[in-house]
């Protein structure tokens with residue numbers, strides 16, 4: 480999946496350069512970067528026991544289809560999973576690679592994943608019709624009425640979050656965690672945070688969450704690695720994580736501190752601001768659709784190969 484993504488960006492870069500040769504480079508629009516008063520969630524992975532109650536609560540709140548295996552089935556944790564169009568959040572289990580000096584390394588780490596609700600989201604920047612927006616409260620939300628199904632957001636997301644309803648013949652949509660936007664706007668909690676019996680997630684203002692994360696690290700020497708994931712990655716995210724393991728060993732991509740959307744934005748502005756011929760746009764969108772189809776097939780193939788080999792972990 481990674482290879483196809485990198486390959487796609489190479490093609491995209493070449494295409495962007497070709498477009499740029501014929502037109503002036505447009506100025507990128509500034510996206511609203513929310514203040515530290517915006518909302519977020521701090522996930523303390525050291526507290527999670529992998530009960531999957533958060534997955535179930537999310538499924539119910541969003542009226543998603545029932546999974547093939549019940550939420551009580553914990554053997555699913557043995558295989559690394561990703562979010563998809565029927566699961567906006569998944570919990571994965573990671574066994575320690577080395578028993579080191581940290582006291583918590585004798586147990587597996589459970590990690591709940593969902594959309595990170597980035598401060599400067601690539602998906603928002605990539606969407607050419609404004610179907611994805613970054614809200615003042617920190618949530619990144621999707622408007623199905625505006626979406627044209629190009630799936631560019633899927634390519635752009637550095638966390639590979641947005642999923643597409645490939646199996647739905649009529650009006651398929653992009654699907655991802657909504658941050659329980661309506662509930663949060665009304666002063667409520669995200670369903671996953673509300674239900675968690677271990678209080679793994681703390682919901683609140685980002686500035687308070689960062690203080691809490693620092694307090695936890697200072698007052699529990701040896702328990703956490705010295706890193707708040709999401710504080711700086713891709714320009715910061717509304718969801719923040721603490722862990723006892725280096726993040727790259729528990730399913731998190733190692734990402735730069737710079738927000739990545741500018742390449743995609745430059746291309747869009749070249750296309751629209753300078754009235755590039757529609758044929759260029761359709762060729763471009765066709766390429767994106769082929770690429771996302773290729774990624775989906777690539778993932779299927781990888782899963783098949785992994786299952787034939789009897790691997791425990793899906794390659795990402």
Ligand code: SF4
Pocket residue numbers: 526527528529530531532533534570589591674675676677678679680
């Ligand atoms: S409900 Fe809480 S403890 Fe259970 S899997 Fe989700 S985050 Fe972990």
Ligand code: SF4
Pocket residue numbers: 594595596597600601602603619635636637638639640641655
């Ligand atoms: S994690 Fe991906 S889908 Fe979520 S806001 Fe960031 S770029 Fe968008």
Ligand code: SF4
Pocket residue numbers: 536537538540541567568593655656657658659669670671672
């Ligand atoms: S915030 Fe809401 S939509 Fe997102 S994972 Fe939690 S319950 Fe699901």
